[in-house]
Amino acid sequence: MSLSFKFIPLTFLNDNYEIKKQIRNTIILKYFFERNSEIVHLEDLITGTQYGYNASALVHGRNKFLRISDITDGKVNWETVPYCNCTDEETYLLFPNDILIARTGGTTGKSFLISEPPALSIYAGYLIRIRANERTNPNFLNLFLNSYVYWSQIVSLNEDNFRPSVNANKLKKLILPKCDETAQNDAVKIANGELINGYNNLYQLIDETLLKYDKLIKIQIEKRNQLELQKALKQSILSEAMQGKLTVKWREENSKAETATKLLEQIKKEKQRLIKEKILKREKKLPPILTKVIPYELPENWTWCRLGEITNYGSSKKAEPQNINDETWVLDLEDIEKESSNIINEVTFKNRKSNSTKSVFKKGDVLYSKLRPYLDKVVVANKEGVCTTEILPLTMFCDVNPFFFMYALKRKDFLDYVATKVGGMKMPRLGTDEGRNAFFPLPPLNEQKVIVEKLEILFKNCDILKNEINISEQYAQNLTQAVLKEAFKIKDSSDSLFEDVNYSLYVAMIHKQIENRLKINYGEVATQKTVFNINAFTDQKIPYNFINSNHGTFSPQLKEDLVKNEYLTKDRKGNREVFVIQPSKEKEVLNALTNAQNREFIKAVNSVLDIYEMSFINKETDKIELLNTVAKLIIDTKSTDLEIIYNDMQKWQIKQNGFKTKAEKFSKTDTKKMISLIENLELVEKLKKFA
Numbered sequence: 001m002s003l004s005f006k007f008i009p010l011t012f013l014n015d016n017y018e019i020k021k022q023i024r025n026t027i028i029l030k031y032f033f034e035r036n037s038e039i040v041h042l043e044d045l046i047t048g049t050q051y052g053y054n055a056s057a058l059v060h061g062r063n064k065f066l067r068i069s070d071i072t073d074g075k076v077n078w079e080t081v082p083y084c085n086c087t088d089e090e091t092y093l094l095f096p097n098d099i100l101i102a103r104t105g106g107t108t109g110k111s112f113l114i115s116e117p118p119a120l121s122i123y124a125g126y127l128i129r130i131r132a133n134e135r136t137n138p139n140f141l142n143l144f145l146n147s148y149v150y151w152s153q154i155v156s157l158n159e160d161n162f163r164p165s166v167n168a169n170k171l172k173k174l175i176l177p178k179c180d181e182t183a184q185n186d187a188v189k190i191a192n193g194e195l196i197n198g199y200n201n202l203y204q205l206i207d208e209t210l211l212k213y214d215k216l217i218k219i220q221i222e223k224r225n226q227l228e229l230q231k232a233l234k235q236s237i238l239s240e241a242m243q244g245k246l247t248v249k250w251r252e253e254n255s256k257a258e259t260a261t262k263l264l265e266q267i268k269k270e271k272q273r274l275i276k277e278k279i280l281k282r283e284k285k286l287p288p289i290l291t292k293v294i295p296y297e298l299p300e301n302w303t304w305c306r307l308g309e310i311t312n313y314g315s316s317k318k319a320e321p322q323n324i325n326d327e328t329w330v331l332d333l334e335d336i337e338k339e340s341s342n343i344i345n346e347v348t349f350k351n352r353k354s355n356s357t358k359s360v361f362k363k364g365d366v367l368y369s370k371l372r373p374y375l376d377k378v379v380v381a382n383k384e385g386v387c388t389t390e391i392l393p394l395t396m397f398c399d400v401n402p403f404f405f406m407y408a409l410k411r412k413d414f415l416d417y418v419a420t421k422v423g424g425m426k427m428p429r430l431g432t433d434e435g436r437n438a439f440f441p442l443p444p445l446n447e448q449k450v451i452v453e454k455l456e457i458l459f460k461n462c463d464i465l466k467n468e469i470n471i472s473e474q475y476a477q478n479l480t481q482a483v484l485k486e487a488f489k490i491k492d493s494s495d496s497l498f499e500d501v502n503y504s505l506y507v508a509m510i511h512k513q514i515e516n517r518l519k520i521n522y523g524e525v526a527t528q529k530t531v532f533n534i535n536a537f538t539d540q541k542i543p544y545n546f547i548n549s550n551h552g553t554f555s556p557q558l559k560e561d562l563v564k565n566e567y568l569t570k571d572r573k574g575n576r577e578v579f580v581i582q583p584s585k586e587k588e589v590l591n592a593l594t595n596a597q598n599r600e601f602i603k604a605v606n607s608v609l610d611i612y613e614m615s616f617i618n619k620e621t622d623k624i625e626l627l628n629t630v631a632k633l634i635i636d637t638k639s640t641d642l643e644i645i646y647n648d649m650q651k652w653q654i655k656q657n658g659f660k661t662k663a664e665k666f667s668k669t670d671t672k673k674m675i676s677l678i679e680n681l682e683l684v685e686k687l688k689k690f691a
Helices: 016-036 138-145 148-157 168-172 181-191 200-242 245-253 260-276 402-408 412-421 432-437 445-488 503-518 524-537 556-564 583-594 596-612 621-637 642-651 668-680 684-689
Strands: 039-041 046-051 063-066 099-102 111-113 127-132 175-177 303-306 329-331 358-361 366-369 378-380 385-387 391-394 439-442 547-549 552-554 568-573 576-581 653-656 659-661
Touching: 016 138, 016 148, 016 175, 016 181, 016 200, 016 445, 046 168, 099 138, 111 138, 127 138, 127 168, 138 148, 138 181, 148 445, 181 200, 200 245, 200 402, 200 412, 200 445, 245 445, 260 303, 260 439, 358 391, 366 402, 378 402, 402 445, 412 439, 445 547, 445 556, 445 653, 503 524, 503 556, 503 568, 503 576, 503 583, 503 596, 524 552, 524 556, 524 596, 524 621, 524 684, 552 621, 576 583, 583 596, 621 642, 621 668, 621 684, 642 659, 642 668, 668 684
Parallel strands: 329 385
Antiparallel strands: 039 175, 046 127, 099 111, 099 127, 303 439, 358 385, 366 378, 366 391, 547 552, 568 576, 653 659
């Protein structure tokens, strides 16, 4: 038997008690799969299936009409269930111990055991009813339907479907362990927390697994709390910057610097000149700012002003589609990452044809999203282009620093102001007048530059902290998956080497084949990359979970396993620490390499080593890292566009010999070559489908 069940996060299942119930039920079913060594299909345990009744819901009627939406958190409030007038009650009436299963939509597969339905209740068309046969305990069916044994099968049925669904025939073919009535009753009692003699090992596994799960969930919650604290820290730093608290010493040392009041006068004069020359449109006069309504006090050489006083807010040049060049950058809202001010996708007009009017922006403009402004999408344009009219290109005057301006639009008092001014329920926007009237803390020009420099340093440290927290949380999530995978794993004496999870031997085989083929030994970095590359480039899999880390993809579990690997030992080759085969294990590894059972795996290893021997890579660890990095980004972005890949490399933070990002370490030219190499090997589609 080779059955595999996974822990699957369900969007509609967030209650930790319910998740633990699903874990408990899965372990119980796993126990009976192992004990009985036989399977049955759901159709063997039920009298049949019946789709629901199609009708419109009524306020009054003869029959209570239960719909998917009436089932919330495993309960039904029959008082709020609507009515209908059913013309075929014999077919659709609900009875105690009937089970309903959602067959479409976001809750596909969700089930509900009927206990005490009101008289004459029926159910709606998007539900399927099943009934236990005379040999089956309906609560055993309910146990199965609330387990990852069930959900693994439901999810696998919908892997390639945009809109998930399940039909009666698919339900009938779901597998369960074959259990007689006594075993079914025992399973239900154990699931309900009753103690039954003869199941000590099962109780122990349940207790140990749930204890580990609780600890790992606690770690994940702690990491999420740390992320919130990191976010609050960043906003606190920004708040201090916008109140001049980061530049107190600078002002003491530059007391004769030109004041912001004078700068504001210069900006107003410049705008008047541009209006007179008809470069800018004449604007509605803005009201003065009263001291009693300002958010906070500013340093003496700063001044409060309004956004409309210092920018062209709401007034930008437009471009019609027929006048836009194919190579022009077209920015849409989806291309801007919320809160971070990162451009996550850069698309030209050739690849994003549009019939709508666009706003024109130039390098240095601040691009501010007026639609759903609470998402905090604001960036500084690094080159010219056009954008959706939902994005406002804001031009500053008299050399106001665009990056200071961007940061000022991210401060809390501005976001709070915006939250009170947006209009529209479905498409909330900040109106032009409201935007122009917003307060803006304006410092002198030179101080703006100093503030930006300080913020960039402090925010960089915040981002490093965030990255470390994310890695820790991902590690905890990976461990959770690993713990539950082991708990759900069905052991059988007929399982192959892979199914017995002897990954240590397979990793040793990789090292021996590298030594035989490439006449070289690799350390941990290249090992991590090679295992990932085998998984990504071939049909063979060593199922470690990988995250983005310093040298590329990284598996915390593989790192642990390398330390414990009985087939490997560390050796020094020059100034490098590498892995070599333990002398006492040399024969076993060589036998595994020549074993016919492992032929496909060795073929997969060789296909990756063929790539390593290509002249551009030439077996170099750094080039293997670049190959691994580009492959992972193709997987993540589903794209081979150089700009998209390299943009993500600029955001991939590392700490290597002074390099802070992947883009700093690897040139754009080499990245382009690596993308071409992967394309020439026809690996792109495989990578895009890799999960």
